[in-house]
Structure formats: C-alpha cells, structure tokens
Amino acid sequence: MSYRIQRRPSAPASTAIMARIGAAASALVIAGSILRWSGADPLALGRHVLAQSFGSRFGLEDLGLMVSPLLLTGLAVAVMQRIALWNIGVEGQFYGGAFGATAASLYLSGPAWAMLGAMAVAGCLGGMIWILVPTLARAYADVSELITTLLLNFVAILLVYYVSTGPWLDRATHQLASTPRIAARVPSIWGTVHWGLPIAMALAVMLAVLFGYTPWGYEVRISGANPEAAPYAGIPMRRRIIAVMLLSGGIAGFAGALELAGTVHRLQGGISNNYGYLGIMVAVLARNSFLGIILSATFMAVILNSGIVLQTQGLNANAVLAVTGLILILTAIGDEAAHYTFIAFDQRAA
Amino acid sequence: MDILTGILTTAFLAGGDLALAALGEVLAERAGVVNLGVEGLMSLGALTAVATATARASPALGFLAALGVGLAFGIVFAIATVTIRANQVLCGLGLTLVGTGLAATLGRTYAGRPSPVTFTPVRIPGLADLPVIGPALFNQNVLVYLVFLVLPVALHILLFRTRHGLNVRAVGENPGAADASGISVARIRFWYVAAGAALAAGAGAFLTLTFVPSWSEGVVAGRGWIAVSLVIFAGYRPINAALAALLFGFITALGFVGQARGWPVSPALLSMLPYLGTLGFIIVPVLAWRRMRRFAAAPAGLGRPYFRDLR
Numbered sequence: 001m002s003y004r005i006q007r008r009p010s011a012p013a014s015t016a017i018m019a020r021i022g023a024a025a026s027a028l029v030i031a032g033s034i035l036r037w038s039g040a041d042p043l044a045l046g047r048h049v050l051a052q053s054f055g056s057r058f059g060l061e062d063l064g065l066m067v068s069p070l071l072l073t074g075l076a077v078a079v080m081q082r083i084a085l086w087n088i089g090v091e092g093q094f095y096g097g098a099f100g101a102t103a104a105s106l107y108l109s110g111p112a113w114a115m116l117g118a119m120a121v122a123g124c125l126g127g128m129i130w131i132l133v134p135t136l137a138r139a140y141a142d143v144s145e146l147i148t149t150l151l152l153n154f155v156a157i158l159l160v161y162y163v164s165t166g167p168w169l170d171r172a173t174h175q176l177a178s179t180p181r182i183a184a185r186v187p188s189i190w191g192t193v194h195w196g197l198p199i200a201m202a203l204a205v206m207l208a209v210l211f212g213y214t215p216w217g218y219e220v221r222i223s224g225a226n227p228e229a230a231p232y233a234g235i236p237m238r239r240r241i242i243a244v245m246l247l248s249g250g251i252a253g254f255a256g257a258l259e260l261a262g263t264v265h266r267l268q269g270g271i272s273n274n275y276g277y278l279g280i281m282v283a284v285l286a287r288n289s290f291l292g293i294i295l296s297a298t299f300m301a302v303i304l305n306s307g308i309v310l311q312t313q314g315l316n317a318n319a320v321l322a323v324t325g326l327i328l329i330l331t332a333i334g335d336e337a338a339h340y341t342f343i344a345f346d347q348r349a350a
Numbered sequence: 351m352d353i354l355t356g357i358l359t360t361a362f363l364a365g366g367d368l369a370l371a372a373l374g375e376v377l378a379e380r381a382g383v384v385n386l387g388v389e390g391l392m393s394l395g396a397l398t399a400v401a402t403a404t405a406r407a408s409p410a411l412g413f414l415a416a417l418g419v420g421l422a423f424g425i426v427f428a429i430a431t432v433t434i435r436a437n438q439v440l441c442g443l444g445l446t447l448v449g450t451g452l453a454a455t456l457g458r459t460y461a462g463r464p465s466p467v468t469f470t471p472v473r474i475p476g477l478a479d480l481p482v483i484g485p486a487l488f489n490q491n492v493l494v495y496l497v498f499l500v501l502p503v504a505l506h507i508l509l510f511r512t513r514h515g516l517n518v519r520a521v522g523e524n525p526g527a528a529d530a531s532g533i534s535v536a537r538i539r540f541w542y543v544a545a546g547a548a549l550a551a552g553a554g555a556f557l558t559l560t561f562v563p564s565w566s567e568g569v570v571a572g573r574g575w576i577a578v579s580l581v582i583f584a585g586y587r588p589i590n591a592a593l594a595a596l597l598f599g600f601i602t603a604l605g606f607v608g609q610a611r612g613w614p615v616s617p618a619l620l621s622m623l624p625y626l627g628t629l630g631f632i633i634v635p636v637l638a639w640r641r642m643r644r645f646a647a648a649p650a651g652l653g654r655p656y657f658r659d660l661r
Contacts, residue, residue, distance in 0.1 A: 141636045147579045154572045154625045162618035280443060318454035325447025332440035333430055
C-alpha cells in the first residue's frame with residue numbers, strides 16, 4: 001500500500017472547522033512568540049487577559065457590549081457572501097447608520113420607544129444609502145463591489161468627523177469633537193449590556209431561516225454559486241443582487257445605530273472601533289454560517305477585549321489588528337489545505 | 351512660481367506614490383494575482399523609510415530598505431496565494447491588516463517626527479526653464495523621474511514588446527494554455543507578485559520621503575486602495591496607470607489649494623475628493639463607453655488560483 005495526496009473539490013465541514021481553529025491558534029502562538037522575543041512574558045499576559053475578561057463582572061459586561069456590533073457586522077458580510085459578493089464597506093455603512101440615527105435623534109422628538117424605532121429605521125436607511133451606489137454599479141454595470149464599497153469607508157469616516165466637529169458639535173457642554181448626547185437609549189438587560197445583544201442573536205436566527213429554508217434564500221444561493229446558470233432557471237439575478245446588497249448595508253447601518261443608541265450615546269469619530277473590518281473576520285471564521293457567527297463574534301470580542309486590556313500593559317491596540325490579519329491569512333491557507341486528503345492505493349492493482 | 355506650476359508640482363508629488371503602487375499592482379494583476387494588501391505594504395514601506403532614514407541619514411537607503419521589506423512580505427504573500435493557492439481576497443485583506451497594524455505598533459516611537467532627510471529636487475538644466483511645466487516636471491526629485499518617466503515606459507516595453515512579457519500576460523489571461531506551452535505559471539506569478547509588493551512598499555517610502563515627510567499612524571489613509579482602483583481605471587496598462595495617478599495627484603493638489611486659499615468648504619469635505627473621484631472614475635467609464643469594456647478588460651485569469659489538474 002502507498003499513499004498519495006489528492007485535492008478534493010470541496011473541503012469537508014469538519015476539516016474546514018478544524019482548519020479555522022488551527023489558524024486562530026497558530027496566529028496566537030506566532031503573536032506570543034513575537035512578544036516573547038521582544039522581552040515580554042506572553043503566558044503571564046494571556047492569564048492577565050483571561051482574568052480581566054472572564055474573571056470579573058466588569059470584564060464580562062465589556063465582552064457583552066462588543067459581541068453585538070461584531071455579530072451584526074459579521075452578519076452583514078455573510079449575507080453578501082451568500083450571493084458570492086464581498087462587502088468590504090461595512091465600516092462605512094456602520095458610520096452611515098450611526099449618522100442616520102443621530103440625524104433622527106437631533107431632528108425628531110417623541111416618546112423614547114418611538115425615538116428608538118425612528119433611529120433604528122434611520123440607521124438601516126443610512127447603511128442602505130451608503131451601499132446604494134456600489135449596489136447599482138454592481139447590478140447594472142458589473143463594477144466589482146470590492147473596491148467601490150471600500151472607498152466609501154473613507155468618505156463615511158470623513159463625513160462623521162465633519163458633522164461631529166462642525167454642524168452637530170456639542171456647544172452646550174463643550175464636548176470636543178462629538179455631538180450632544182442623544183435623548184433615547186436602548187434599555188439594558190444586565191449591567192451595561194443592553195437589548196442589542198439578544199436582538200442581534202435573534203437576527204442571526206432569522207437570517208439563517210431566511211437563507212436556509214425559503215425559496216428566495218435558495219435562489220440567492222444558486223445565483224451566488226452559479227451566476228451563468230441562474231438566469232436559465234428563471235432567477236432574476238439583478239433583483240436578487242440589489243436586494244441582498246441593500247439588506248447587507250441595512251444590517252451594517254442598524255449595527256451603527258445600535259452602537260450609538262446602546263453604547264456610545266454620542267456621534268463621534270472612531271465610533272466603529274474597526275467593527276466593520278473585524279466583521280469580515282467574523283464572517284470568514286464562521287464559514288458564513290449565520291449561527292456560527294454567534295461563536296466567532298464572541299471569539300473576536302475576546303481578541304478585541306484583550307487588545308484593550310493589553311493597552312493598560314503598555315501594548316498598542318493596533319497589534320490586535322495585526323493579529324487579526326494574521327488569523328485571516330492563516331485561515332485562507334488552512335481553507336486550501338483542508339481540501340487535500342491522503343488516499344491509500346494498492347500499487348499492484350495500479 | 352505661479353499657481354498652475356505650484357499645482358502641477360504638487361500633483362507630481364501627491365500622485366507619485368499612487369503611481370508606484372499602481373505600477374506594482376499592474377505587475378501582479380497582469381500575472382493573474384489580485385493583491386489587496388497594497389494599503390498594508392505602503393504602511394510598512396512608509397515606516398521603514400522613515401526609520402532607515404533616521405538611522406542612516408540617507409533617503410536612498412530608506413527607499414531601498416522599503417523595497418526590501420516589501421519584497422519580503424511579497425514573498426510571504428506569494429507563498430500563500432501562488433504556492434499554496436489560498437484565496438487571494440482573504441490573504442490580501444489579511445496582509446492589509448497585518449501591515450497597517452504592525453506599522454502602527456512598531457512606529458510609535460517615530461510618530462509625528464519629521465523624516466530627517468528627504469529626496470531633494472534635481473534640476474535638469476535647460477528643460478527646467480520651460481514656462482509652466484518646466485519647474486513642475488524638470489525640477490523634481492529622482493523618485494518622480496523614476497516613477498513617471500523611467501518605470502512606466504520600461505514596464506510597458508517589458509509587458510508589451512518582449513517575449514517574456516507575452517508569457518507574463520499569457521499566464522494572467524489563460525494559465526492553462528500558458529502551462530501547456532511550457533511556461534512556468536507558478537514561477538512567473540510568484541516573482542511578479544513579489545516585485546509588485548516591493549513597489550507597493552516603495553510607494554509608502556515615496557510618501558514619507560518626499561510628499562508628507564513624516565510618519566504618523568494614518569499617513570497612508572486609503573491611498574493603497576486608491577492605487578488598486580487606479581489599475582482598473584488604467585485598463586491594467588503601466589503608462590495609463592502613471593497618467594491616472596497624475597490625475598489623482600492633481601485632484602489632491604486642488605484640495606490643498608482650496609485649503610490654502612480658504613475656500614468656504616470644510617477641509618474634511620475637500621479630503622473626500624480623491625475617494626469620490628476614484629469611485630466616479632471606476633464607475634462612469636463603464637457606463638459611458640460600454641464598447642470600451644473589452645479594451646479595458648481585466649486579465650481573464652485574474653483572481654483565480656491555477657490548478658494544473660483542473661485545466
């Protein structure tokens with residue numbers, strides 16, 4: 001008997017999940033080795049991070065606060081992956097949503113529940129408007145969504161910077177570079193953790209049902225898997241692309257509105273905390289499974305939180321971004337490796 | 351110096367890094383590999399240049415060091431995408447995160463400090479005395495000449511006038527056919543990706559050694575992504591890429607003039623111009639000249655890993 005390596009057309013789910021776990025673990029080992037080489041004690045830092053994150057109610061509340069935006073931005077990326085498109089502009093749509101929700105809170109008034117509803121709608125609309133041009137360009141002119149969605153991130157960040165330091169600047173309390181505190185806030189369920197977390201989880205379940213068990217979701221998947229064949233099956237590709245991209249932008253915008261109304265309460269630069277970019281990670285790690293995103297968002301929240309804890313130890317939060325990128329590259333490599341298998345064959349028979 | 355000359359001079363400086371990064375991306379994409387890590391490579395190059403120039407007081411060494419760092423990261427990217435054939439989009443995004451994160455982490459000690467040495471203008475006698483364009487085009491630093499005159503022409507000849515260039519384009523268009531005719535797909539892709547990455551890091555060095563002579567965390571500010579977009583706009587042609595970069599340098603320079611002359615527009619809004627301009631320039635031509643699509647089409651094998659047994 002001898003063995004040879006063969007590539008399978010698709011990787012089995014269990015191998016692909018192991019590849020993801022392996023990628024995340026190796027990235028942490030590489031980061032730890034670099035820390036060690038630069039004179040730090042990675043094991044002590046790791047223990048410190050775990051103790052700070054899971055050892056206290058304060059740490060757990062912080063984690064709970066970070067999971068919901070990561071969950072939503074991950075869902076936004078995963079939704080578009082169903083039709084085989086990349087939304088690299090979730091960061092910008094997040095800002096667009098926060099901008100829309102702030103506008104609603106500044107220019108409308110009413111009871112708190114009505115304000116929250118208006119802010120949620122305005123947030124979704126903000127995200128949708130932010131993805132509108134890339135959507136139309138993709139649907140009607142075949143312009144790659146990769147770069148069009150991404151370029152608008154920079155515009156959104158500049159827009160939020162502009163309004164929060166200019167027209168909407170808080171002049172009453174002399175808050176520098178931020179709008180006044182918004183009136184309505186999402187009620188909390190546990191300490192600082194608010195209703196955004198269960199809402200985001202419910203949305204994940206709803207999307208899993210929508211894409212997994214409805215004819216519409218099936219058509220979207222077919223359109224993504226085989227764009228040449230889909231029109232012959234009578235699927236209106238263009239309409240499906242537009243609907244899915246606007247849905248993705250809407251979810252990202254909702255994430256921005258929720259972050260504003262639930263956690264930050266003021267529109268300011270840097271409100272997104274890189275959630276849009278990290279959402280790509282969340283979706284990729286979960287293999288775009290909507291329920292898996294709950295797990296991978298929690299994992300990313302721990303990573304992000306460790307960055308904040310490590311900052312108190314004199315490390316830079318940007319190091320977390322580098323580690324995230326490392327996980328992304330190693331996941332891509334692991335994904336490809338998961339396609340390969342050893343097969344045994346009998347040389348005498350061959 | 352009149353205003354037009356001033357704008358043109360700034361346009362060459364502001365567009366130079368875009369041109370260099372775009373030329374690198376043309377190399378990788380002509381061989382069939384999308385490198386979305388340009389933004390990260392530029393960050394690493396920008397920091398390397400400042401750090402080297404601080405230690406050795408030589409802008410040339412700073413630029414070379416950035417090329418070296420870019421080549422090293424390019425080789426890692428090529429191992430992932432060409433040798434292992436991992437997903438190019440994921441690896442590119444990962445490289446951007448690693449590059450920007452790493453540069454920001456390692457660069458803290460250099461933040462806000464001006465580069466101690468920069469490339470200084472080299473005046474070309476005679477030509478520099480031409481009205482308007484003379485000072486803008488012929489009183490620039492060495493890198494500007496390299497990026498706008500030497501490299502675009504050299505790469506154009508390499509890609510479109512040599513047998514080797516024909517092979518490279520064949521690998522990008524139809525790797526299966528190229529492989530069948532005896533061209534080593536993996537070897538060409540590997541080295542073109544690595545060389546393209548070196549130029550991207552060099553573009554970062556261009557930024558901190560001429561245009562914005564200091565390192566700060568957000569110094570690249572999406573210019574890597576603009577460079578990737580310019581390649582599409584330029585139809586994957588080196589000379590067009592340099593011209594497109596110059597156009598964007600011009601837009602950026604106009605924004606500066608606007609700020610300097612106190613136009614009643616917020617600087618933040620003026621800063622949106624390059625991004626909105628890029629967006630317009632990759633969407634409008636496709637809508638306006640549908641027949642031009644074939645002329646400006648991407649290499650057919652772009653973004654797809656090549657597996658010999660699936661030919």
